[in-house]
Amino acid sequence: MNVRIDELDRKILSELQRDAGQSLDEIASRVGSSKTPVWNRIRKMRDAGVVGPQTVVLDAEALGFEACFFVLVRTSEHASEWLDKFLATVRARPEVQEAHRLAGDIDYILKVRVKNARAYDAxxxxxxxxxxxxxxxALLSMEEIKSTTALPLDSE
Structure with missing residues (x-):
């Protein structure tokens, strides 16, 4: 579904990306609008699929998940049965935070968050x-320099 996004929508989206737990009053105040139009715009963008489910960002290290591995996967298999099994396996593993199919020498890259090297081996x-x-x-991340889910809405 196509939805037209204007400057006010971008401001609302930026606020939601910054902190989706804000009240409608707070968002409306920050974007220079009132509560009802902001709510209507958010609902419209939700219905169009622009805004997905609200979640909470947890601090992985505070919860003991101290190791982040980037796992590069090369395969010699290209049959649909293999792909179905691989995708089902990756999607079922809670350690996998992201999975991407790539162009080039590497077929897939997985971002895997675990408590330690022993957990990665498991x-x-x-x-x-x-x-x-x-x-x-497997590449162990020594330091996370930047991590965000925010899209650069202001650069359009």
Whole structure:
């Protein structure tokens, strides 16, 4: 569904990205509008699929998930059965925060958040048990420099 996004919508979206837990009054005040038009615009953007479900961002390290691995996957399999099994396996693993199919030498990259290297090894062993993979390379993130889900709405 196509929806037209104007400057006020962008301001509302920016506020929602900053803190979706704000009240409608707070958002309306920050974007220079009143509560009812802001609510109507949010509802319109939700209905159009521009705004998804509200979630909370948790601090992974505070909860003991101290290791973040980027897992590079190469496969020699390209049959639909293999792909279905791989996708189902990746989607079922709670450790996988992101998964992307890539162009180039690497077929997939996974962002995996675990408590430590031992937990990563358990993830890895389960992954290769469930699905045949030609080559897996794991890269440990030493430091998270930037992490955001916010889109650059102001740069349009």
């Amino acid at each position: 993830f890895y062993q389960a992954l290769i048990k469930d699905v045949r993979i030609h080559n897996v390379t």
